Amino acid sequence: MRYLPKSPAERQEMLAAIGAESIDELFSTIPERFRLREPLKLPGPFSEAEIIDYFKERAAENSVGYTSFLGAGVYNHLRSVVTDAIIQRGEFLTSYTPYQAEITQGTLQAIFEFQTLMCQLTGQAVANASMWDGSTATTEAVLMAERVTGRSRVLVARSLHPEYRDVLKTYAKNSDLTVEELPFSSDGMLTQKDLRAAIKDDVAAVVVQSPNFLGVLESVPELAEIVQSAGALLVVAITEAVSLGVVRPPAEADIVAMEGQSFGLAPSYGGPFVGVIASKDKFVRQMPGRLAGQTTDAEGRRGFVLTLATREQHIRREKATSNICTNQALCALAATVHLTLLGKQGLREMAEQNLAKAQFALTELTKIPGVHRTFSGPIFNEFTIELPRSARIVNGYLLREKIIGPLPLGQNYPELTKNALVCVTETTSRDDIERLAAGMRRALEQPL
Amino acid sequence: MSKRIKKATRHTNQNEGLIFEKSSPGKCGFELPPLDVPAVDPVETLGANHRREGVANFPEVSEIEVIRHFTRLSTWNYAIDLGMYPLGSCTMKYNPRVNEFVARLEGIATEHPAQPIELSQGCLKILRLLENCLLEITGMDAITLQPAAGAQGELTGLLLIRAYLEKQGNARKKVLIPDSAHGTNPATAVIAGYEVQNIKSESHGQIDVDKLRDFVTEDVAALMITNPSTLGIFEERIPEIAQILHAKGALLYMDGANMNALAGVARPGDLGVDVMHLNLHKTFSTPHGGGGPGAGPVAMKKILEPFRPVPILVEKDGGALTLESVRPHSIGRVKSFSGNFGVLVRALAYILAYGPGIRQATEDAVLNANYIRKHLEGVYDLPYSLPSMHEVVFSDAIQRKNGVNTMDIAKRLIDYGFHPYTTAFPLIVPGALMIEPTESESMEECDLFIDAMRSIAQEAAENPELVKTAPHSTRVRRLDEVGAARKPILRWDPSRQPTAEEHRHRHRHAKLTEPTPVTPTA
Numbered sequence: 030m031r032y033l034p035k036s037p038a039e040r041q042e043m044l045a046a047i048g049a050e051s052i053d054e055l056f057s058t059i060p061e062r063f064r065l066r067e068p069l070k071l072p073g074p075f076s077e078a079e080i081i082d083y084f085k086e087r088a089a090e091n092s093v094g095y096t097s098f099l100g101a102g103v104y105n106h107l108r109s110v111v112t113d114a115i116i117q118r119g120e121f122l123t124s125y126t127p128y129q130a131e132i133t134q135g136t137l138q139a140i141f142e143f144q145t146l147m148c149q150l151t152g153q154a155v156a157n158a159s160m161w162d163g164s165t166a167t168t169e170a171v172l173m174a175e176r177v178t179g180r181s182r183v184l185v186a187r188s189l190h191p192e193y194r195d196v197l198k199t200y201a202k203n204s205d206l207t208v209e210e211l212p213f214s215s216d217g218m219l220t221q222k223d224l225r226a227a228i229k230d231d232v233a234a235v236v237v238q239s240p241n242f243l244g245v246l247e248s249v250p251e252l253a254e255i256v257q258s259a260g261a262l263l264v265v266a267i268t269e270a271v272s273l274g275v276v277r278p279p280a281e282a283d284i285v286a287m288e289g290q291s292f293g294l295a296p297s298y299g300g301p302f303v304g305v306i307a308s309k310d311k312f313v314r315q316m317p318g319r320l321a322g323q324t325t326d327a328e329g330r331r332g333f334v335l336t337l338a339t340r341e342q343h344i345r346r347e348k349a350t351s352n353i354c355t356n357q358a359l360c361a362l363a364a365t366v367h368l369t370l371l372g373k374q375g376l377r378e379m380a381e382q383n384l385a386k387a388q389f390a391l392t393e394l395t396k397i398p399g400v401h402r403t404f405s406g407p408i409f410n411e412f413t414i415e416l417p418r419s420a421r422i423v424n425g426y427l428l429r430e431k432i433i434g435p436l437p438l439g440q441n442y443p444e445l446t447k448n449a450l451v452c453v454t455e456t457t458s459r460d461d462i463e464r465l466a467a468g469m470r471r472a473l474e475q476p477l
Numbered sequence: 478m479s480k481r482i483k484k485a486t487r488h489t490n491q492n493e494g495l496i497f498e499k500s501s502p503g504k505c506g507f508e509l510p511p512l513d514v515p516a517v518d519p520v521e522t523l524g525a526n527h528r529r530e531g532v533a534n535f536p537e538v539s540e541i542e543v544i545r546h547f548t549r550l551s552t553w554n555y556a557i558d559l560g561m562y563p564l565g566s567c568t569m570k571y572n573p574r575v576n577e578f579v580a581r582l583e584g585i586a587t588e589h590p591a592q593p594i595e596l597s598q599g600c601l602k603i604l605r606l607l608e609n610c611l612l613e614i615t616g617m618d619a620i621t622l623q624p625a626a627g628a629q630g631e632l633t634g635l636l637l638i639r640a641y642l643e644k645q646g647n648a649r650k651k652v653l654i655p656d657s658a659h660g661t662n663p664a665t666a667v668i669a670g671y672e673v674q675n676i677k678s679e680s681h682g683q684i685d686v687d688k689l690r691d692f693v694t695e696d697v698a699a700l701m702i703t704n705p706s707t708l709g710i711f712e713e714r715i716p717e718i719a720q721i722l723h724a725k726g727a728l729l730y731m732d733g734a735n736m737n738a739l740a741g742v743a744r745p746g747d748l749g750v751d752v753m754h755l756n757l758h759k760t761f762s763t764p765h766g767g768g769g770p771g772a773g774p775v776a777m778k779k780i781l782e783p784f785r786p787v788p789i790l791v792e793k794d795g796g797a798l799t800l801e802s803v804r805p806h807s808i809g810r811v812k813s814f815s816g817n818f819g820v821l822v823r824a825l826a827y828i829l830a831y832g833p834g835i836r837q838a839t840e841d842a843v844l845n846a847n848y849i850r851k852h853l854e855g856v857y858d859l860p861y862s863l864p865s866m867h868e869v870v871f872s873d874a875i876q877r878k879n880g881v882n883t884m885d886i887a888k889r890l891i892d893y894g895f896h897p898y899t900t901a902f903p904l905i906v907p908g909a910l911m912i913e914p915t916e917s918e919s920m921e922e923c924d925l926f927i928d929a930m931r932s933i934a935q936e937a938a939e940n941p942e943l944v945k946t947a948p949h950s951t952r953v954r955r956l957d958e959v960g961a962a963r964k965p966i967l968r969w970d971p972s973r974q975p976t977a978e979e980h981r982h983r984h985r986h987a988k989l990t991e992p993t994p995v996t997p998t999a
Contacts, residue, residue, distance in 0.1 A: 034919035035919060049847070055847055055866075056742055058713055059713075063748055071614070073829045074834050075829045080826050088582045091587075091596055091597060092587075093584045099589045113581070118547075119557070121766065122577070123556040124556045126767065129555075129897050131953055131955070132553075132555040135551045138553075141968070144967055146535070154968075161817075164813035199636070246523065246527050276529055278529065295581070295587060296590070299816070300812075320967055323961070323966040324960050324961035326953040332953040336967075337962055342628070342663075347666065347673045349660070352628040355768065357625075359770060369543050372537045375505050376532065381516070381519060384517055388515075388517045388522060459513040
């Protein structure tokens with residue numbers, strides 16, 4: 030077997046050195062009746078070429094050749110080949126969590142840079158070394174707010190990603206948390222009035238997403254004021270992180286829970302991505318997850334270590350701030366390399382292109398008779414449109430034209446069955462948008 | 478007049494600053510294709526209150542600077558690709574490159590989780606095949622691939638148990654956890670809404686089965702067991718343990734962190750385990766990547782199947798696969814989308830490479846651990862003498878007499894070119910040295926490691942100071958962790974740090990320092 034560096038003779042030599050008659054002797058503590066006699070029924074062994082063939086065959090059964098207008102928490106953005114070249118270096122790829130600081134300074138410094146970038150982007154003072162994804166980061170942000178406030182009621186905007194809300198509910202079910210939902214108005218936003226009506230002094234956190242799941246930007250500063258004056262924490266979730274290149278960051282939020290997939294990570298059927306938690310300095314000891322900190326070595330040189338570990342499970346066990354251990358370090362590195370490449374100018378330009386494409390798409394699609402913009406609030410690169418008939422049926426027609434249409438919203442918002450969420454990014458060409466508009470026009474002209 | 482050239486001892490590639498310190502306005506490492514639709518005015522489009530004028534202090538560097546920066550950083554890391562990485566409990570085995578290749582294929586990496594199910598059949602077939610392979614390896618009845626990592630797998634497993642017990646009428650209050658367990662076990666139990674009751678191991682490091690009988694009351698929901706234990710020892714009485722729990726209506730959870738000792742040899746499902754998680758980044762070779770990503774599938778017995786988290790992969794009439802999100806008894810969703818799909822792809826590629834031969838990997842892992850044990854026994858104290866499986870745990874009891882502890886030995890090991898073993902864990906061994914070589918090490922690499930460990934033991938006896946001040950060969954030495962925690966600096970702050978200009982100035986005028994002497998070793 031090509032992965033195993035031993036010859037049969039060496040195996041024998043090692044057994045002899047141990048003083049064992051056979052390899053089975055080393056498994057003698059497993060009761061005889063539980064030891065497998067038959068080989069496992071597994072496919073293989075396969076050569077490298079056969080493995081590649083298998084996955085290429087599966088790839089061909091997926092969506093290659095289709096143009097997609099899906100976003101909803103997972104976005105197609107340009108990625109430089111440099112990012113993959115760096116993260117595939119064995120020194121990063123095959124290194125463990127940097128507990129032994131002297132020989133993991135590369136990973137540690139990169140995490141420190143990641144934390145810095147996340148602070149700069151979100152307008153927050155401290156960011157951790159990564160969470161599993163945006164959904165679990167949002168849940169952990171709520172659990173953190175519960176620890177900070179000692180309260181247990183949580184208000185969640187209905188315009189928060191439906192899967193994020195589901196994950197929060199799963200975690201909340203077994204704790205003292207109660208989760209209630211806040212509505213969105215005709216502009217797609219959470220109104221100050223609705224928030225004021227719901228908030229009381231028993232609320233630990235209010236969770237909004239911006240841009241929200243319907244594509245609309247929330248007025249974070251105004252919401253923050255209301256939330257904070259009630260003694261609660263405002264958690265702002267971000268699923269489309271590229272928006273931060275042109276949209277004011279939620280600096281007034283107490284905790285930002287972000288999905289960083291847009292920063293150099295492939296959609297990869299939903300993972301692995303990179304969750305981010307960023308917050309105020311004063312809450313750092315309630316944060317979940319790893320943190321890299323700057324320090325000096327025995328000779329006064331700058332170096333980095335994992336720090337404030339007394340929050341974490343391997344030290345604190347049942348009193349830890351979270352059970353997270355393995356995080357998404359390599360994805361965080363990819364985001365760091367990607368953002369460093371983009372730089373100030375590249376990120377801004379990418380964000381502005383998304384803005385322009387979305388405005389173009391909105392204009393083109395709403396030219397179609399019967400197609401309207403659903404919500405009037407400001408948008409970044411996603412927006413909701415209302416169609417004269419079911420979005421699912423329209424999408425079925427578009428598939429025939431090799432177009433994966435915008436996400437039908439009916440499944441998650443029964444009142445929005447005729448609505449769909451359109452996403453365009455800098456990777457969507459003018460031609461793609463015009464094809465979608467033409468296809469949608471034809472679809473709507475089809476007899477019912 | 479000849480000017481003697483002094484050797485520049487600290488090359489800039491050993492003295493790389495932060496990327497922010499290399500930044501200067503106007504540089505860029507990425508260019509976008511031109512915009513093919515009319516540009517818009519952000520203020521007009523977003524409104525002045527939403528408009529951002531660029532990200533302050535964001536780096537501005539060119540592509541070659543990015544490449545050099547991160548390549549230089551990478552050289553400061555130890556990695557499996559460089560040599561043996563014997564971190565106990567972490568299973569640092571070879572990460573096959575074909576896994577990376579297939580995870581990046583067009584049609585795999587490019588797929589969107591919300592795309593139509595008929596255009597996702599390739600992804601779903603991959604998930605289904607992986608499910609079947611992991612069920613065969615674990616001997617369980619049902620599985621979920623959703624959890625993002627081992628700790629989330631633990632939580633999912635406990636939530637399954639809770640849902641099952643609730644359906645029986647009583648979720649119960651407590652989860653029993655041995656004192657040798659990973660820290661994630663108790664941390665997870667609390668999130669699942671359970672009280673943790675720690676149970677002491679008996680004198681051989683195993684679960685005290687007789688005492689267990691007293692602990693298992695009608696209040697106990699489950700026992701979380703690691704098998705082989707974190708001492709690398711198989712819990713011989715596990716079938717009996719399962720019986721004790723089952724007799725009181727409690728379930729047996731197995732932490733599968735050490736599955737590398739069992740794959741192809743024995744199946745937890747046959748041993749009476751009700752539910753377990755697997756760490757694909759351990760046993761199934763997906764790269765640790767400096768701390769993640771991982772994946773923590775949870776395999777279970779039939780009784781827990783109705784409670785699996787959504788989405789659930791099901792086969793429709795006609796053979797097409799689909800994902801179902803509405804299930805009446807499900808514990809709900811634990812993570813968005815379809816788990817860490819890219820990690821799952823890599824794990825399947827690993828399994829396909831071995832097929833039934835995965836047993837050979839397990840045998841070699843156990844062979845390596847026992848070979849190392851044999852050669853270091855007596856040189857280092859072996860606190861628990863039961864046979865070892867995939868890892869062996871020594872203590873620093875002998876070296877401590879000279880004031881040398883496990884951390885010192887670990888740091889000295891770095892000078893010999895190895896990554897340290899796991900120190901100070903499991904907690905039941907004071908001064909533990911937890912060594913897991915995995916199957917990826919040749920006899921030669923094991924011999925080199927043994928020589929290094931023997932040599933360090935000798936140094937600890939003859940020149941303890943040398944060991945206590947190690948490492949002597951690294952770029953930085955013994956970092957001040959206490960200072961880092963007392964006044965945390967968690968991000969680069971231009972107001973606190975020299976500016977890029979100052980840094981360059983300082984760099985140009987820096988006194989070249991002599992290298993730290995590398996102490997020759999015997």
